[in-house]
Each structure stands twice: as C-alpha cells, then as structure tokens.
Amino acid sequence: MSGGEGRRPEELRSHQWYGTDGLRSFSHRARTRQLGYLPEEHLGKPVIAVLNTWSDINPCHVHLRDRAQAVKRGVWQAGGFPLEFPVSTLSETFQKPTPMLYRNLLALETEELLRSYPVDGAVLMGGCDKSTPALLMGAASVDLPTVFVPAGPMLPGHWRGETLGSGTDMWKYWDEKRAGRLGECELAELESGLARSPGHCMTMGTASTLTAAAETLGVTVPGASSIPAVDSGHDRMAAASGLRIVELVREDLRLSRILTREAYEDAVAAVLALGGSTNAVIHLIAMAGRSGVRLTLDDFDRIARTVPVLANLRPGGRFLMEDFHFAGGMPGFLSRLTDVLHLDRLTVSHPTLREQLAGALVHDEEVIRPRSRPLADEGGVAVLRGNLCPDGAVIKHIAAEPRLLKHTGPAVVFEDYRTMQRTIDDPALGITADHVLVLRGSGPKGGPGMPEYGMLPIPAYLLAQGVRDMVRISDARMSGTSYGACVLHVAPESYVGGPLALVRTGDSITLDVEARTLHLDVDEEELARRRADWTPPPARYERGYGALYTEQITQADTGCDFAFLSRPGTTPDPYAG
Ligand code: FES
Ligand code: MG
Numbered sequence: 001m002s003g004g005e006g007r008r009p010e011e012l013r014s015h016q017w018y019g020t021d022g023l024r025s026f027s028h029r030a031r032t033r034q035l036g037y038l039p040e041e042h043l044g045k046p047v048i049a050v051l052n053t054w055s056d057i058n059p060c061h062v063h064l065r066d067r068a069q070a071v072k073r074g075v076w077q078a079g080g081f082p083l084e085f086p087v088s089t090l091s092e093t094f095q096k097p098t099p100m101l102y103r104n105l106l107a108l109e110t111e112e113l114l115r116s117y118p119v120d121g122a123v124l125m126g127g128c129d130k131s132t133p134a135l136l137m138g139a140a141s142v143d144l145p146t147v148f149v150p151a152g153p154m155l156p157g158h159w160r161g162e163t164l165g166s167g168t169d170m171w172k173y174w175d176e177k178r179a180g181r182l183g184e185c186e187l188a189e190l191e192s193g194l195a196r197s198p199g200h201c202m203t204m205g206t207a208s209t210l211t212a213a214a215e216t217l218g219v220t221v222p223g224a225s226s227i228p229a230v231d232s233g234h235d236r237m238a239a240a241s242g243l244r245i246v247e248l249v250r251e252d253l254r255l256s257r258i259l260t261r262e263a264y265e266d267a268v269a270a271v272l273a274l275g276g277s278t279n280a281v282i283h284l285i286a287m288a289g290r291s292g293v294r295l296t297l298d299d300f301d302r303i304a305r306t307v308p309v310l311a312n313l314r315p316g317g318r319f320l321m322e323d324f325h326f327a328g329g330m331p332g333f334l335s336r337l338t339d340v341l342h343l344d345r346l347t348v349s350h351p352t353l354r355e356q357l358a359g360a361l362v363h364d365e366e367v368i369r370p371r372s373r374p375l376a377d378e379g380g381v382a383v384l385r386g387n388l389c390p391d392g393a394v395i396k397h398i399a400a401e402p403r404l405l406k407h408t409g410p411a412v413v414f415e416d417y418r419t420m421q422r423t424i425d426d427p428a429l430g431i432t433a434d435h436v437l438v439l440r441g442s443g444p445k446g447g448p449g450m451p452e453y454g455m456l457p458i459p460a461y462l463l464a465q466g467v468r469d470m471v472r473i474s475d476a477r478m479s480g481t482s483y484g485a486c487v488l489h490v491a492p493e494s495y496v497g498g499p500l501a502l503v504r505t506g507d508s509i510t511l512d513v514e515a516r517t518l519h520l521d522v523d524e525e526e527l528a529r530r531r532a533d534w535t536p537p538p539a540r541y542e543r544g545y546g547a548l549y550t551e552q553i554t555q556a557d558t559g560c561d562f563a564f565l566s567r568p569g570t571t572p573d574p575y576a577g
Contacts, residue, residue, distance in 0.1 A: 006250030009044030013144075016575040017118035018043060028118070042081040046249035048242070049119040050075075050082050051110060051135060053126040055089035060128035060207065061151050063198040063229050070235045071123050071149060074242020080121075080249070082242065085113055092129045092207075100477065101449030101549060103130040103137075103283075104562045107290075110138025111565075116574055119144060121249040123241055127151025127200040129480070132210035133283035136219065139255055140290035141565070145248035146255045147241045147348055148219045150211035152229035153321035154199030159190055165203040166195045167481025168315040171455065179463040199229025202321040204313035205480030209276030210283060215330045216270040217263045218347030219255070222356050226325035248348060259291040262342035266353075268300055269340050272379025273307040274333070275316040277480025278396050278488055281381060282450075286559030289566045297383045297392045297557050301516065303340075304379030309398055310336055310369045315483045316398045317375055319367045327367035331360035336371060384487060386518040387527070388473070388499050388509065391491035391557045396478070397513045400485035401469040405513040407485070408521070409436040409471060413505045416441040417453050425460040433462060436471045436509045440500050441537070443475035443493025444553045444560045448540055454478030454488040471511055473518070475500055475556070487511065487518055489556040495537060496555075502530040 009015060017028045032042060050071050054064035068084050075082035088106045090099035114122055122142075124135040127150045139146045157164030173190055176182040200207035211225040221241050227234045264284060271280045281300055288295035311333060312318050324333075334341060335357050343354035350356035362368045369375060380398040397405055412435050414420035420439055423429060431437070437456045444450045453476040458467055472486045475493035492498035499520060503509070508521040520527075541547040552562035559566070 007252055012046060012120045012249070013573075014047040014118035014120050046080040046120040046246050047118050048075045048080045048082045048121050048123060048245050048249070049114060049117065050084040050123045051087050051113070051125060052084055053087055053089045053131050053135070055091070057094050058089040058091040058128060059093070059195065059198060060091065060154070060200040061089060061126065061131070064125050064151060067149070067234065067238045068125065070238035071125070071242040074239040074244075075246055077239075078243045078246035080246035087113065090128060090130045090134065097447065098449040098451040099130045100451070100560070103134045104549070104565060105545065106131065106134035107137035108565060110135050111141045114139065114142045114144060115571065121145040121245045123147050123149055123245050125149045125151065127207050127211050129206040129210065129279065130283070132207070132214055133287050136214065136287050137290045137561070140259055140287065143254050143256045145245060145251075145253050146219060147221070147245045147248065148214045149238055149241045150214060150220060150225045152199050152227050152231070152234050153202035153208055154195055155197040155228055155230065156202060156320045156322055157194045157196055159193035163320065164190075164194050165314040165320055165481065166201045167205050167479055168203050168483070170194055171482060175458070175463055178457070178460050197230045201481055203315055203481050204274055204276055204311060204321070205315070206277040206279040207480070208321055209271055209274060209280045209480055212274055212276065212330055213267040213271050213280060213284060216267045216334065218258045218345065218353065221349050223329045223331050226321055226329040228322050228325065244348060253346075253348070256291065258346055258348060259287075259293070260345060261293045262345045264288045264291070264293050264295050265299065265303060266341045266345075268295070268303045269307050269337060270330070270334065272300070272304050272381060273309055273337055274311040275309045275313065275375065275380040275398055278381055278394050279477055279480055281394055282477070282489065282556055282560055286561045286566070289559055289561055292568065297394070300381060301383035304381055307337065307340055307379045308371065308374030309376040309378075309380050310371070310374055312367050312369060312375055315481050316380060323364070323367045327364035328360065328362040331357060332362040333368050335360040336362065336368065382513050382516055384511075384513070384516055384518040386520075388503070388518045388520040389490045390499065391555060393487050393490040393518055395485070395487050395513060396483070399483035404469055404471050404485035404511070406511070407436075407471050408508060408510040409434040411436050411438045411503050411505055411507045411509050413438045413440070413503050417451070420456065424457055427461055429459070431459050431462065433467045433470060436473060436511075438500070438503050438509070439472070439474040439476060440494035443490070443495055444555060445550055446493050446495025446537070447476065448546065448550065450475070450477050450556065450560065452477050452479040452482070454486045455482035455484050456486070473500070473509065485511075491555045491557045493555065497531070497534055497536065499527065501534055502527055
C-alpha cells in the first residue's frame with residue numbers, strides 16, 4: 001500500500017479468496033503457487049483482471065496480445081497483480097450474421113467473469129465496433145474500478161496516390177466496380193491498400209466513435225482513443241492504464257462514480273460533434289441503461305441541436321484518425337466544446353474534466369475546426385418520428401445529399417436483404433432516383449441482430465447514370481463508415497409488426513429531416529386493414545443462443561440490450577453472503 005493511503009489489503013474484494021482462514025483460501029493460495037507465483041507477488045495486492053478481446057481472426061485487435069504485456073507492466077509497477085483473461089472477440093468483418101448478435105453475450109461474459117473471479121479492478125481491452133459497448137456494459141453492471149484501453153485506429157490506407165479509409169472507401173470503390181469503372185487489377189491493389197496495419201477502422205466509423213465516447217465518458221487515460229494501434233505511444237498508454245487502475249482500486253473509485261448522467265450526455269455531445277456513427281445511438285442508450293441512466297432518443301435530438309460538427313473526418317469529412325490524433329485528439333477536440341460539457345465531473349485520471357482538459361490544444365484547425373467554422377451547425381444525427389416509426393428512427397443527415405433531406409417519393413419494398421440483393425439491379429423494377437428504397441426484416445429480431453444493411457445499394461443502372469444517393473429506409477443499422485440518405489433503426493421493427501411491415505410498393509413516403517418526420521402517406525383505415533392481414537413471421541431459432549437472443553432482445557430505441565440484463569436489481573457477490 002503506497003504512502004499508507006487508500007484501502008487496506010483486508011478490504012480488497014480478492015482478500016476473500018486469498019487472505020481469509022479456511023480451506024478455500026488455502027486452496028486458492030496453493031493453486032496460485034501452482035501458477036508459479038510467490039506469495040509476496042500477489043498476497044495483499046490489488047488483483048487486476050485484464051480482459052483481452054485479442055484473437056487471430058480479429059485484425060482490429062491482433063496487437064492486443066502484445067499490448068496486454070504493457071498493461072501488466074504498469075500494474076506490476078504500481079504494486080498490483082495482473083491476471084489476463086481472454087474473452088470473446090467481436091470481429092466486425094468476420095462474425096456472421098453480425099457481431100451485434102453477440103454484443104450482449106460479451107457484455108454478459110464480462111459481467112460474470114469479473115464477478116465470479118477474485119478481481120479488485122479491471123482493464124478492458126477492445127475497440128472494434130461492439131467490443132467497446134459490450135465490455136463497458138458488462139463492467140458497469142459489476143461496478144468495480146475500471147479502465148478502458150482502446151485498441152487504437154489502424155494506419156491510413158494508400159492506393160495510387162490516394163489516402164484510403166477502411167470501410168468508407170471500400171463501399172465507394174465497390175460502387176465504382178459495379179458501375180464498370182474499376183477492373184480486377186485495381187481491385188487487387190485496393191485489397192492490399194485499404195487496411196495496412198493492426199487496429200480498428202481509422203475513419204470516424206463505429207469503432208472510433210465508441211472509443212471516443214469512452215474517452216469522453218472518462219474511462220480511459222486522457223488522449224488514449226486516437227493513438228494509432230501500432231504507435232509506441234499505444235504501448236505507453238497501455239502501461240499508464242495499468243498504473244492507474246491499481247491506484248483506482250486503492251481509492252475505491254468505482255465505475256458508477258464516473259458513468260453518470262452528465263458523463264453520458266457529454267458522450268452524446270462528443271459523438272454528435274464528431275459526426276460519429278449512428279450505431280452510437282443504440283450503444284450509448286444500452287451502456288447508460290447498465291449505469292442506471294435513462295438516456296433516450298430525444299436526448300440525442302435535443303443535444304444535437306446544441307452542438308456543431310467540428311471534426312473533419314471521414315465518412316462525413318476529409319481526414320482520418322491519425323490526422324485527428326496529431327491535431328490534438330479528444331483532449332483538443334473536447335476543449336472546443338467546454339460550454340456544453342459538464343466540467344465538474346470525475347474521470348479515471350482527474351478529479352474534474354476541467355482539470356483533464358486544462359492545457360489541451362488543437363494543432364490543426366482543418367481537422368478539428370474552430371467553433372466559428374464548423375462543418376455543420378448542428379450535430380450529425382437527427383431523430384425522426386411519424387406513423388412509419390412511432391418509436392423513432394435516426395438519420396445521419398450530414399452524410400446525405402442535401403436535396404434528399406426533404407423528399408417525397410414512391411416506395412420500392414424489399415421483404416428481406418437476400419431478395420433485395422437478388423433483384424436490386426433488375427431494370428424491370430423501374431426504380432428511379434426519386435424512389436424510396438424500403439428494406440424490412442432487418443431489425444433486432446428480424447435481422448437477426450440488426451445487421452448493417454441500412455445503406456441499401458443504388459441500382460447499378462442508376463449508378464451508371466451518376467446517381468450516388470437516394471432515400472433509403474430500414475429497421476437495420478448502417479456501418480459507421482457508410483453514408484447516404486439512409487433512415488435507420490425504424491422502431492418498432494417490421495418483424496414484430498411495426499408499421500414498416502405494412503408498406504407496399506408504390507405507397508408514397510415523405511421524409512422531412514428539418515421537421516424530424518417520416519410519414520407513410522396512407523390513411524389510417526387502410527393501414528388498419530393491412531395490419532389485420534399481417535401474419536407474424538415464423539421463429540428463426542428453435543434453440544440455442546439465438547432463441548435466448550430473440551426472447552430477450554429489446555428494440556432499437558431502448559438500446560437492444562437483453563431484458564433480463566437491463567432491468568434494475570442487484571446480483572449477489574459470490575462471497576458476500
Ligand atoms: Fe473492426 Fe472496422 S472492422 S473496427
Ligand atoms: Mg463498422
């Protein structure tokens with residue numbers, strides 16, 4: 001115990017496993033000898049669980065096996081005892097049908113693992129899209145001292161003199177190929193140029209959005225989220241996180257004192273001012289729920305009207321995460337939002353956010369714009385209501401062609417993603433640039449897992465005519481690296497009989513982003529007739545995790561958490577009783 005301050009060894013949670021008289025404690029000590037540790041290496045020291053989402057199949061986390069060593073270095077240096085736990089990896093690229101199906105499973109694993117082992121504090125390592133919310137949701141439900149170590153963005157991609165953003169440029173060049181402007185040769189070069197180092201996507205996609213949100217919440221060391229994954233600064237950040245977690249345990253500074261309503265509101269403000277991913281809406285609502293904070297879609301819309309977009313990052317803007325890092329990262333960025341942030345709140349590193357941001361600078365005003373020169377006057381996400389989405393829908397309007405933000409057009413309805421894929425390029429459908437593409441069967445239950453189908457492809461013959469954006473509506477999500485006039489997260493979803501299930505090809509639909517409305521121009525009697533004719537689709541899963549998922553998953557507007565995980569209540573500590 002340093003300087004005689006903080007908690008005594010007997011007050012540590014792990015003391016119940018190691019330090020008490022009795023057979024069980026003796027057995028735990030004997031088994032720790034079996035692991036090769038001397039008593040003086042661990043007895044009386046804070047036990048720090050390092051939860052690592054490393055895997056051979058996850059390119060976004062492939063460096064985390066090494067990085068965990070830096071975390072442990074910090075923990076040892078501070079007098080703690082680190083234990084690394086491998087936990088599920090959620091690879092946005094490889095996991096099907098979508099890692100969103102498994103976010104709550106990693107959250108559950110995180111929660112139960114921290115609770116059932118002798119853990120005094122946790123370091124969570126991840127960054128690929130759902131990993132960040134999953135780890136933090138689980139940790140919030142256990143409420144130990146916790147530090148999050150973001151995986152860090154990969155280096156910028158390069159191809160024939162152009163800088164490439166993973167994801168964003170993949171969609172863009174795939175459309176060029178579909179329009180017949182790119183050959184196999186160019187495609188093979190792009191394959192090697194899009195993603196050239198370990199780390200998560202380096203645009204302001206879902207991964208960067210959520211790690212930036214974590215930094216804003218105050219659960220990382222300052223400046224952590226934008227450090228490129230392969231930069232030696234990332235090692236130092238990991239070591240600093242290891243040092244800090246031991247102090248947090250001694251101070252008994254638990255996650256619940258950091259993850260307050262004020263912190264979540266600030267994370268929403270930051271995400272919107274970053275022009276961040278629409279997925280953050282779902283994840284932050286779910287994370288807040290685990291902290292006992294009721295965050296709603298209306299909070300997003302309200303806060304969006306108070307913050308400008310200041311980060312000039314793809315997909316909405318020009319630069320990539322490495323540029324953002326050297327422009328000042330989140331400390332520099334947040335220093336431009338101090339009038340909307342709650343500066344008196346606590347973070348893992350400072351008694352107040354005000355102190356944390358003191359001295360933060362912006363070094364490149366093209367990447368992080370001044371308030372006098374925003375990219376957009378309002379936050380990037382708008383919440384829509386109307387008879388087509390009684391429980392809300394979202395649109396990232398800054399990533400859409402402005403002419404489409406007020407638009408009426410006839411619907412072309414696709415029952416599911418496969419049908420859409422098969423038929424979208426068929427000229428017989430007669431789709432024009434004014435049509436509204438509607439996809440259903442892609443929500444939390446129907447997808448299942450609410451896949452990122454929301455950026456429906458533009459028919460190839462329209463692409464060839466130069467059409468690059470259309471109004472698209474679905475109960476799906478959209479990749480954080482996608483763009484376009486895509487109305488997402490329509491709730492309730494079609495699979496449970498939401499109004500999206502009642503739309504027919506040819507119906508007129510009106511989108512008005514300024515008025516925040518989405519309207520199906522069909523009268524109520526006709527809708528009632530269609531509703532009476534609607535039959536629920538058959539169950540997708542008869543058994544297994546999928547069946548549990550379908551039974552428990554909540555709708556997009558409440559964060560798609562599991563009902564049994566998000567409801568209030570306490571869980572006994574294994575040794576407490
Ligand atoms: Fe992992 Fe994009 S694929 S962050
Ligand atoms: Mg993604």
